[in-house]
Amino acid sequence: MSRWEPNARERLVGAAVELFIDRGYESVTVAEIAQRAGLTKRTFFRHFADKREILFGDQGPHRRLFADAIAGMPASATPLEVVGAGVTAFAADFSEEHRDFLAKRQEIIGGNPDLRERELLKRAALTAVMAEALGARGVKEPTASLAAEVGALALNAAYLRWLEPANRQAFPELADQALRELSTATEALR
Amino acid sequence: MSRWEPNARERLVGAAVELFIDRGYESVTVAEIAQRAGLTKRTFFRHFADKREILFGDQGPHRRLFADAIAGMPASATPLEVVGAGVTAFAADFSEEHRDFLAKRQEIIGGNPDLRERELLKRAALTAVMAEALGARGVKEPTASLAAEVGALALNAAYLRWLEPANRQAFPELADQALRELSTATEALR
Numbered sequence: 001m002s003r004w005e006p007n008a009r010e011r012l013v014g015a016a017v018e019l020f021i022d023r024g025y026e027s028v029t030v031a032e033i034a035q036r037a038g039l040t041k042r043t044f045f046r047h048f049a050d051k052r053e054i055l056f057g058d059q060g061p062h063r064r065l066f067a068d069a070i071a072g073m074p075a076s077a078t079p080l081e082v083v084g085a086g087v088t089a090f091a092a093d094f095s096e097e098h099r100d101f102l103a104k105r106q107e108i109i110g111g112n113p114d115l116r117e118r119e120l121l122k123r124a125a126l127t128a129v130m131a132e133a134l135g136a137r138g139v140k141e142p143t144a145s146l147a148a149e150v151g152a153l154a155l156n157a158a159y160l161r162w163l164e165p166a167n168r169q170a171f172p173e174l175a176d177q178a179l180r181e182l183s184t185a186t187e188a189l190r
Numbered sequence: 191m192s193r194w195e196p197n198a199r200e201r202l203v204g205a206a207v208e209l210f211i212d213r214g215y216e217s218v219t220v221a222e223i224a225q226r227a228g229l230t231k232r233t234f235f236r237h238f239a240d241k242r243e244i245l246f247g248d249q250g251p252h253r254r255l256f257a258d259a260i261a262g263m264p265a266s267a268t269p270l271e272v273v274g275a276g277v278t279a280f281a282a283d284f285s286e287e288h289r290d291f292l293a294k295r296q297e298i299i300g301g302n303p304d305l306r307e308r309e310l311l312k313r314a315a316l317t318a319v320m321a322e323a324l325g326a327r328g329v330k331e332p333t334a335s336l337a338a339e340v341g342a343l344a345l346n347a348a349y350l351r352w353l354e355p356a357n358r359q360a361f362p363e364l365a366d367q368a369l370r371e372l373s374t375a376t377e378a379l380r
Binding site: 078079080081117120121124142143145146147149150153157178181182183185186188189190 | 268269270271307310311314331332333335336337339340343347368371372373375376378379380
C-alpha cells in the first residue's frame, strides 16, 4: 500500500462518524475505523494521535482567528465590539457544507461524558484567548474576562442554533444575533 | 487493625498533600499516602475512590448551598443580587482554618494539567447549577447564563485572592468585592 492515500483524512473522519453514530463512540476501535475507510491503522495514526482527535482536531487555527480579529479592531471599539469581531471571524470559518457533519459530531459528543469534558476545555481555552487578546489591547480586568465570557456564551448559543435541523440562518448571522441578545441582557443583570 | 480509624479521612488528606507538595502529584502512590498516614490501602479506599478524589471531594453540598441560597432570595431581587447570595453562601462555607490546606491544594492543581481540567469542570458544573436555579426563578435566557458566568468569575477571582499569602480579608468579603467590580464592569462592555 502506498504511503500517500488520497483524501485519507476525510475518509477516516467520515468512516469514524458513521461508526460512532451507529454503534456508540466507546465501542468503536481505531482498527474498525481504518477498515471502514479502506485504510490501515498505520495510516490512521499518521493523521490522528487517537480516536478522540477525530472529533477535536488542532485548535491552533481557531485561536489565531480570534486573536487576529481582536487585534485588528480600531482602538475606539468597545470590549463587546472587539469580542464581536472575534466571534464573527470564528463563525465565518464554519461553512454550510460541514453543517451535517458537525451536527452528527455534536450528537456524538452529547452522548459521552469524556467528550463533553473535552468540549468544555476547548471552550475554556478559547475564552482565555479572547481575554488575553483584550488584555493586550489595554482592556482591564475584570472587564476583559467578562467580555470574553460573553463572547463564549454567544458563540456556544449560536453554534447550537446553527446545528438545529430546522435552522436556515448562517452561523455568523446567528452569532451576531446571540451577541446582541447578550448585550441587551447585560442591562437586565442589576 | 480495627475497621474504624479515628480521623482517618483527615489523616489521609494531610499525608497526601504533604507528599504531593514534596514529590509532585503524579509520582505519589495510594500505598505511600496510606503508609504516611499510618493506615492501610484498604482504609484509603473506604474513604476515596482514587488519588484525585482527595483534592476533589463530593461537590453535592456546594451545589446545594448555591441552589438553596438562590431559591431563598425575594422575588424582587435582581439576577446579580440573586447570584450574589449564592456566591456569599458558598464563600462562607470556607473557613480560615482551611486556608493553608487550600493554598497547598491550589499549588498542586496548578502544577498538573489533568487536575486543572478537573477544576475547570467543577467550575462549569457550579455555573450550570447557578443558571438553572436562576431559570427556576423565572430569569430568562441568556440573562440567567450570563448572571451565572458573572458569579463564577467573581468566585474564582475572590478565591485566588483569598489564598494569596499576604491576604488578610475573609473569603465572603472578597467575593462581595469581586462581584461589585464585575457589576461595574458590565457598564464598560459596550
